[in-house]
Amino acid sequence: MRPNFLSYRLIIVLLTLSNVVFGGGYQVNLQGVKQTGMGHCGVSLYQGPSAIFFNPAQLGFSTNKTAISFGVNLVDGRIVHYNPATNQQYRNQRGLSTPFSVYATRKLGKGFAFGIGAYTPYGSSLKWEDNWAGRFVVTDISLRAIYVQPTISYGRGPWSIGIGVMAGFGSLNYKRDIPVTDSEGEYGSVLLTASSRAIGFNLGTSIELSKGFVFGMSYRTQHTFKAENGFADFTVPETASEQLYDQNFSSQISAPSNFMVGLSLQPNDKWAFTGEVNFTGWSVYQKLEIDFEENTDVLNDISERRNWRDSEAFRFGVLRKAGQSLTLRAGFSRDLTPTNKQFYGPETPDSDRNGYHAGFTLKIKKKISFDAAFQWAETDEITAYHEPSGFGGKYKGRAFVYCFGFSYGL
Template sequence: MKTIKLTLLALAVSSASGYALANGLAINEQSVSGMGTSFAGRSSSAQDASTIYGNPAGMSRLGREVSVGGAYIHAKVDIKDVNARYANGQQVPGSNDGDMVPNSVVPFGYFVTPVDDRLHFGLGVYVPYALISNYEHAFQGRYQGQASKVEVITVQPTVSYKITDKVSVGFGPTINRIEGKLNSNLSAGAFGGGDAQVKVEGDDTAYGYNVGVLADLTDDLTFGLTYHSKVSYKLKGHTEVSGAGSAVPAFNSILSRLNGKYDGGLDLTLPESTDASFTYRLNNDWTLYAGATWTRWSRLDAITVENEGTPSLPAPIGNRLGEITEEFNWKDTWSYAVGAAYQLNPQWVLRAGMALDPSPVDNADRNVRVPVGDRKTFSLGAGWSPTKEMTIDVAYAYLWEDNVKVNRAPDALRGGYNAKYDNSAHGLGAQLTYRF
């Protein structure tokens, strides 16, 4: 039963999607000061303690301070040109409202303190991956995915060292906790039955690291390079099937054997990425930013899910609960961002930015849980410092995607789903930095 395995697969893979300000499985909401310039210059400008994520070497440019904040995301998803059918060719009944991403908040917090003139210590807590989606109950693509609630929380203790007055390095191990619950439906319509429910839960803790270098090339030009390592998870959990059956006694005796709870697991590696950027201080008022990020999405080529104690049923169902490989065929991507900041006066700085972020998945492999396309983002931001000790940053971002297609074929227990998706989102962020 491929659907059951794919829902467990989505526990990890879909966890990193949703409609945040980065594509594929990643999100960017770890800094609101960076959000104002569409995260251009993220690795080359240590504006506040959020540099723990952007470039840990940047802590060498700071004193003792704390930064806390979050981003509010409001997404809009329009679905059209739908063709949803069972394996026998009959149309799947239902609706396609598309209102499947509830409003959500992504929080973060950081602390930095000098140890001596060259050594700094910091601690960051942030959410690098998150997904909360919930299609309507009668969604025509409910056999491909109904509801998802997954998040990854990362804790990153960090150190930086100033090698010279112009060059610093930083390193931080990451402790990453993933938890999630996913729901989807199974269909036995071809066997005289109705929908059954599949509920999946799983979790794991895995480790990685972030490392960076920050260098002043001239008095006005700074270069930053940050490497975020891959993180390998071994998710353990269970898959529960309920409501499988049929009004036809012969089929009911077969389908009802699907009901039960099965231990399951998968090995998943979320990819490494490299962020390179420049910060150029044009004059006392203007600062320019440019950056590029490479992400090795090709690690998500295929994933195998294994379940234990699964039943073996007659054809065409068979024993498809034991082990199934899902092809992803994702590709590596380069994303780009440019931005600028204008120092209006000693208290106020104004920001703007633009980013291009391609999707790692094509129409042939896209699914209803991660229906993302090539993305563009425009952002505005401002920082207000009423005192030397305190800065309040705010930012707004609007993203829109190219129209994309989802093409999922049906099987014996799952309706197929073909549709076009038109996605956009608004983001609002606020951050408080206090120096002491």
């Protein structure tokens, strides 16, 4: 059988390699259970050891000499793709992804505090239903990036500063079909696996402007992930194996900077209000470049435009202490997408979205508390086009996030 791919220039769209780095415009904002319950606010309001991520300057604000927190999140994402030209609708197969976080801090005396945290700011999975229209772009993806961050802070009076070193480790499994068929009419496929790592910094400062009124600011630096030993595993008919065969690839991409600024107000010991703005430097991602170990007539190195823009997120939260053992939280967030509608891929569909948040903390014992939060995220409907593959349509997404954790202090 003559392979039917020879007239088709194979483009393996590795946008998802960048998703290992920074979530492809779909950052997983779940680095603290308490903060999730308040719209993911945390830059100006101390909520425990998770300040390591939100604002390292706040480490010394703990009332405990040693503090530990742990959180796990269950993310149930639901995505619909609709093609108005064919009147067909496709959905992703349901499944859960589980980003987590764990932090520990210790006061050192004379205004110094130290902490270390591990968290997953980018991590998700997506599997489209069988035989869906975008199968030649993606069928299945699973990705995760884990960061480890040692942090130190110093505070004196109403002012404090902090710095942390972010060591990121990413992994990817990405599968898509290839338009070449065997004798039974089954399409070929390729499975891409890669790992990458990067180093960045997390800087923060905090100042109490007046009693109960706090200004906070933090900055996470841009950093570059490198995937030098990626592997492309082709499953194709024998007639196509001379052009499409297993081999390595390399790539690198810069993760964007993040700048957060916020204010919090605690008028008394029962209420707290906070709001913040997050600026993300997504415009660093203008082009995707992939270098395959060997090129063939149909498999070439890739250089594709992405043309993303910088974006903003707006977050608000409120806290109410309802007694000695119970604290209630609620929040709202509005995240604006950086993606370009002309170069839009269905690997991690994204658009502007609203987040509705709620949560609570229940003190179990004097030193141990149980934390829980819920987030409902709803994306705006978007009509977008993936120029490299010629695939487009309407997308609509929704996610339900269930967060659980424990806090310990002594």
